[in-house]
Amino acid sequence: xxxxxxxxxxxxxxxxxxxxxxxxxxxxxxxxxxxxxxxxxxxxxxxxxxxxxxxxxxxxxxxxxxxxxxxxxxxxxxxxxxxxxxxxxxxxxxxxxxxxxxxxxxxxxxxxxxxxxxxxxxxxxxxxxxxxxxxxx
Amino acid sequence: xxxxxxxxxxxxxxxxxxxxxxxxxxxxxxxxxxxxxxxxxxxxxxxxxxxxxxxxxxxxxxxxxxxxxxxxxxxxxxxxxxxxxxxxxxxxxxxxxxxxxxxxxxxxxxxxxxxxxxxxxxxxxxxxxxxxxxxx
Numbered sequence: 001x002x003x004x005x006x007x008x009x010x011x012x013x014x015x016x017x018x019x020x021x022x023x024x025x026x027x028x029x030x031x032x033x034x035x036x037x038x039x040x041x042x043x044x045x046x047x048x049x050x051x052x053x054x055x056x057x058x059x060x061x062x063x064x065x066x067x068x069x070x071x072x073x074x075x076x077x078x079x080x081x082x083x084x085x086x087x088x089x090x091x092x093x094x095x096x097x098x099x100x101x102x103x104x105x106x107x108x109x110x111x112x113x114x115x116x117x118x119x120x121x122x123x124x125x126x127x128x129x130x131x132x133x134x135x136x137x
Numbered sequence: 138x139x140x141x142x143x144x145x146x147x148x149x150x151x152x153x154x155x156x157x158x159x160x161x162x163x164x165x166x167x168x169x170x171x172x173x174x175x176x177x178x179x180x181x182x183x184x185x186x187x188x189x190x191x192x193x194x195x196x197x198x199x200x201x202x203x204x205x206x207x208x209x210x211x212x213x214x215x216x217x218x219x220x221x222x223x224x225x226x227x228x229x230x231x232x233x234x235x236x237x238x239x240x241x242x243x244x245x246x247x248x249x250x251x252x253x254x255x256x257x258x259x260x261x262x263x264x265x266x267x268x269x270x271x272x273x
Contacts, residue, residue: 037222048193112230
């Protein structure tokens with residue numbers, strides 16, 4: 001069972017908000033004593049997802065949570081936007097697929113960096129991406 | 138507006154990134170650096186990323202772009218001082234930074250650049266002697 005201990009909602013609409021969000025995620029990761037490599041993985045994943053949100057949906061909301069399961073603590077990030085949505089999630093999760101002019105590594109790469117990854121999207125309504133990184137794992 | 142300074146040292150350009158890059162800053166650096174390579178006729182570019190704690194796919198692409206753009210302007214690029222955690226993340230992300238030379242620190246990077254430039258100059262010399270020989 002995963003318990004949520006602490007919840008923070010951050011609106012990301014401008015480029016300055018991105019810096020603020022990254023700092024908050026870093027603080028949260030340090031607070032639960034996440035190792036440096038895992039911190040870097042989590043922050044990189046966060047950076048990818050927040051960029052997607054800014055580029056394709058003009059911003060959105062990120063919920064930063066401290067979660068706990070047994071003796072293990074972790075950070076869960078939920079990115080939700082009201083953008084155009086992703087018509088083909090399977091394609092978007094493939095390496096090298098991009099509808100923008102990017103490398104197409106964002107979503108599949110993010111999945112490799114975190115412990116749990118979930119994406120839900122509806123065309124015309126928006127996208128919700130949830131990632132979870134345990135402090136040790 | 139923030140700007141990352143580009144220093145000239147002989148035939149090399151030195152860039153030390155002291156802040157965490159955000160997208161626009163990285164794009165500006167790319168444009169400035171390519172301009173500087175052209176303007177100063179630099180033979181090598183040394184980018185120090187020892188203070189950068191996150192390199193995501195966008196930053197990775199910019200670094201790759203800088204290396205390829207400099208290459209076609211006849212300058213070699215060496216990235217120095219990458220943190221171990223950043224290297225781990227880059228590979229897991231699926232971004233091996235092919236075509237970018239790296240060194241552990243500034244000194245090794247400088248030596249690598251010098252050796253690369255010497256090599257190309259030697260090649261040029263050899264070509265010339267061969268041409269001379271044919272001319273004779």
